[in-house]
Amino acid sequence: MKKKQKVLWIEDGARADFQNMLGPVYVHGEYDLVVALDATTGIAHLRRTEFDVVIVDIRIPPGEDRNWRDLYKRGHSDNANARLGLDILYGLLIPHAARMRLDGIPRWVTAERFAVFTVESKTQVHLDLERLNIRIYRQKTTETTNRALLEIIEEVRKITSR
Amino acid sequence: MSQPLTLELSDEIYAQIKRQADKSGLAPTEWLLDILQNQLLPSAGEAQLEEGADSDKIRRLAESLSPFDLPIGVYIVAKDGRFIKCHEKVREILRLSQNDELNYSILDFYRDPEERGRLMQRLDREERASNRQKWVEKEILSFEVEGREIFVQDHTRSLYDPETEEIIGYICCMVDVTEEINYRRLFERLPIGVYRLDAQDNIVEVNKAWYEMLGYSSADEVKGKSALEFYADTEDAQEFQQSINQQDSVVDHRLKLRKKNGEHIYVSVSAIRDKSPEGKYTGRGGTMMDVTTEERYRSILDGVPLGFYVARLQNGEDVVTDFNRKFLELLEFESEDEAHRFKIRNLHASNLEYEKFMKTILSSPTHSLNGYKLKVKTHKNREKVFEINSRLLHNSRSEVIGRVGAVRDITEEAALKEKEEYLVKKVEELTNDIGAILHTYASTLVMIKQSVEAVISSLKPDPFEKYHELLPQRAAEALAGPARRLADLLDKLLQLAKSGDRTIALPKTEWAELENLLHILRNYISIAPFVEGYPSILREAALNMSTICDDIQKGKLPREKVREVRTAAMELLRICNLIALHQVSDVTIEIDYVLRALREYVVTGAQTEISKAISKVPQLISQAINRLQGFARSRGVTLDVIESSEVLVEVAEHDVSRAISNLLHNAIKYSWIRKKDEAPWIAIRVRTDSHYVYIDFENWGVPIPKEELERELIFKLGYRGRKASDRGRSGTGIGLTDARRVAREHGGDVIVKSHPARSGGRDDDYQQPFITTATFKLPLYPDLQNKE
Structure with a gap:
């Protein structure tokens, strides 16, 4: 039996607003999708498991970890400004430029495995994406179909399988 | 008989005496003394006077005085x-x-004949006191000559008849x-202080104005003091x-001096340095004016922002003539010279501004402007906005001769x-x-809601019809049977396909896909990460x-079996x-409330006046309940008013x-079911104390983390709590902010408490239900208290 690709989706809206995007991925059968609803859970999964694809939302809550909560309180005391997804990406990919120091970053972590899926427009994040060298970006809009998550996973796979 | 004689001589007389003295080979004083003591006075004393003819005796005596042609004013009177x-x-x-x-x-x-009497009395007094002939010296007498007042310095001595020893006349000497x-009079009467210091800067001479300026009563009080004492x-x-x-x-040097009583005064001093022919400092003299009032005004003028x-009209142009330091600063002049005589027109941002200003001030009945906003151009060509208060100046013929004004920088x-x-x-x-x-959205939401209801009714039977809110668990329960049935039928189909050569009915990949779908x-x-994911997975599978x-x-598999699978899917x-x-x-129901709350928040924020009325608290609660009844019903939440009070x-x-309503809405939204088959409920209570009424909304459900309460994050506009999206609940983070703002505008507040519902539950375990109470506090209507 073919080994399933491991996918992590860090997205606080996965349970509610974006739940319809789960079905196509699970039913596709090739992907073992793990969902993290906050930064703490996302990092815990990243430390525990090697993922082939990691899809990150920009605005996510901190979760239970005190450090993430402190960071969230310090600069982003409301959801509108919480951009902890970017802090995760910087922490993993450019540690020296990160606000959050992440110890024990797994070796498998490379920019090409990462994608950003967010409500923020490209103009709001393009500088960060360039700096982080993340090539796959998708904005959540009303035109986003419930296959969008699957499509992103496949785009990343295309790059990593070259 | 000889007496010392002291004379103060004018330069002219001194020069004549000196000339005569030089001829005799004597010093001027020796010569003069010689004349007076040895020739003039002894001759007078020794002269023999004839009886009965005093005048003649004196005349003869006088004629015998050979040096009577002295260039000094000697005279003899009877x-x-x-x-x-x-x-x-x-x-x-x-x-x-x-x-x-x-x-x-x-x-x-x-000028005053009695003065002569006083002089004689003095002479008599002094002669009696010393028991001998005596000169009364340096008496300044005021004479009138040809209608003009003159002053002479007079020396007088009595002339005695040697026989009778009676006074027969007086010998006198006068100097103009x-x-x-x-x-001296001018010096004394000058309204400004005049002073002279010696080489050590001690006071030699001051006039009346000077010592009075410093609070002294006479010149003698200050003479000899060091000038330093007055600084x-x-x-x-x-x-x-x-x-x-x-x-x-120096001219107009400003100094702060100390008066006799310790008070300070400001003076303007002009002084000239005295020096010896070698250039050595020998003192100084000068004038001093009290400018305390001026300095006080100046300090006020310089102190105010x-x-x-003052501008004066010169050759048809208003030019700046007087100003304070702030004026220089505001208009960015480097020095007073730069500002002096500056054409005021050039300080306006444009000619148009200038014309407009002049037109406005001239058309004002009082020829003045207050709070006029003017765009100006500073000396460094920077544009600023000033507020000007100005008044035109007129001459006696009511012609405009300039203007006076005060300006304030209001650029920022x-x-x-x-x-x-x-x-x-x-x-x-x-x-x-x-x-x-x-x-528009409200209408759109109605359309969406109605369309959705129409579609739901077309998909009957609806297993969720009896529920007000579709909770994920209920959805999962409704899905379990159809999913199992489809799996069973698919399993049977797959089994059927495996038996016999029926796999040709589909490509291999699709059989594999069916296997995957069965799995x-x-x-x-x-497989699903959470219960909310079930419908999405099962829909995709179906x-x-x-x-x-x-x-x-067709024809490769029993049609009935395929139809069963399709029907189940x-x-x-x-x-x-x-x-x-x-x-x-x-x-849709949730968004409808959120959008209306948002609109009311924005619209209320723009209101400038709030009209208040006396209301009954239960009536306000009823309004909120009515407003949210639909929402509560949709969520299956019961609203219970447990305690009430008819307060105003x-x-x-x-x-x-x-x-x-915002508080009630939150209470409904964040309520969980307490027991299976029992609707969640909100307890509403009204409490009072002597000053306030407290309306409590208590719900059982979603916790509010301690830190969010302690740091009052929940009241921050746009803030949504960590647990606010529990089970997909949407919101804007406006409700509590708006509620508190309204409460505080009325002198009240909103207080929120949240604690574990079960006794002994940890207050940081947010998986368990919490009892949350939101209290709306308002001041009681005072009349009611008075009645009480």
Whole structure:
């Protein structure tokens, strides 16, 4: 039996607003999708498991970890400004430029495995994406179909399988 | 008999004496003494006078005085003052012609004849005291000659008849000191202080104005004192000394001095340095004016943050003539010289501004402007905005001769004002826009809600019909049967396909896909990360199943079996669709409230006046309940008013009703079911104390983390709590902010508490239910308290 690709989706809206995007991925059968609803859970999964694809939302809550909560309180005391997804990406990919120091970053972590899926427009994040060298970006809009998550996973796979 | 004689001589007389003395080879004083003591006075004393003819005796005596042509005013008068003999100099002083004096008495010249009496009395007193003949010296007498007041310095001594030892006349000496006296008078009477210091800067001489200025009663009080004693600040003294040493003279130097009583005064000093022929400092003299009032005004003028100016009309142009320091600063002049005579027209940002200003001030009935906003151009060509208060100046013929004014820099204020006006305009536009948008959205939401309801009713039977809110668990329960049935039927189909050569009905990949779908249908609960994911997975599986069923080649598999599978897939899809539709319906109701709350928040924020009325608290609660009854019903939440009180409050009813609704809305939204098959409920209580009424909304459900309460994050605009999206609940983070704002505008507040519902539960375990109480506090209407 073919080994399933491991996918992590860090997205606080996965349970509610974006739940319809789960079905196509699970039913596709090739992907073992793990969902993290906050930064703490996302990092815990990243430390525990090697993922082939990691899809990150920009605005996510901190979760239970005190450090993430402190960071969230310090600069982003409301959801509108919480951009902890970017802090995760910087922490993993450019540690020296990160606000959050992440110890024990797994070796498998490379920019090409990462994608950003967010409500923020490209103009709001393009500088960060360039700096982080993340090539796959998708904005959540009303035109986003419930296959969008699957499509992103496949785009990343295309790059990593070259 | 000889007495020492002291004379103060004018330069001219001294020069004549000196010439005579030089001829005799004597010093001027020796020569003069010799004349007076050895020739003039002894001759007078030794003269033999004939009996019965005093006048003649005196005349003869006088004629015997050979040196009578001295260039000093010597004269002899009889006891009654008649002239017996006088020197030419006396005639000159008294404007008398030769021998004319014999027709006059010295009394004819006294401005105050009694003064002569006083002089004689003094002479008599002194002679008696010393028991010998005595000169009364340096008596300044005021004479009137040809209608003009003159002053003479007089020396008088009695002439005694040697026989009778009676006074028969007086020998006198006069020097015209009119000029000196006039100068002295001027010195004394000058309204400005005049002073002279010696080489050690000790006071030698001051006039009345000077000592009075410093609070002293006489010149003697200050003579001999060091000038340093009068400085309030020793640095001032040093600076002044330096100035006068460098420039020999100073003009209008401002100093702070200390008066006798310790008070400080400001003076303007002009002084000249005295020096010896070698250039050595020998003292200084000068004048001093009290400028305390001026300095006080100046310090006020320089202290206030206003620029004051006076402009005068010169050759048709207003030019700046007077100003304070702030004026220079505001208009960026580097020095007073730069500002002086500056054409005021050039300080206006443009000619148009200038013309407009002039037109406005000239058309004002009082020829004045207050609070006029003017764009100006500073000397450094920078544009600023000033507020001007100005008045035109007129001459006696009511012609405009200039203007006076005060200016204030309001550049930043004006910019802020402009920005504020822009923002107000923008907010008004936004308010209108939001109103219009929300109006449209409200209609759209109605359309969506009705369409969804229509579709739901077309998909009957609806397993969720009896529920007010579609909770994920209920959805999961409704999905379990159809998913199992589809899995069973698919399993049978797959088994059937494996038996016999029926696999040709589909490509291999699709059989594999069906196997995968069976696996998903059997295991979707473990595959899905959470219960909310079930419908999405099962819908996708059902859709795929349906598509594959369509691909099965006809005649290769029993049609009935395929139809059963397809029917089961469609049933599962129907349930999934019903779930989605109910979710949309629930969200529509939620969004409807959120959008209305948003609109009211924005519109209320733009209101400037709130009209209050006296309202009954239960009525306000009823309004909130009515407003949210539909929402509560949709969520299956019961609203229970447990305790109430007919108290009154004075409030903006609409706002308070909305604020209370916000709290009730949250309570409904974040309620969990306490027991299976029992609807969640909200407890509403009204409490009072002597000043306030407290309306409590208590719910059982979603916790509010301790830190969010402690740091009052929940009241922050746009903030949504960590647990606020529990089970997909949407929101804006406006409700509590709005409620507290309204409460505080009414002198009240909103207080929120949240603690574990079960006793012994950890207060940081947010998986358990919490009891949350939101309290709306309002001041009681005072009349009611008075009645009580």
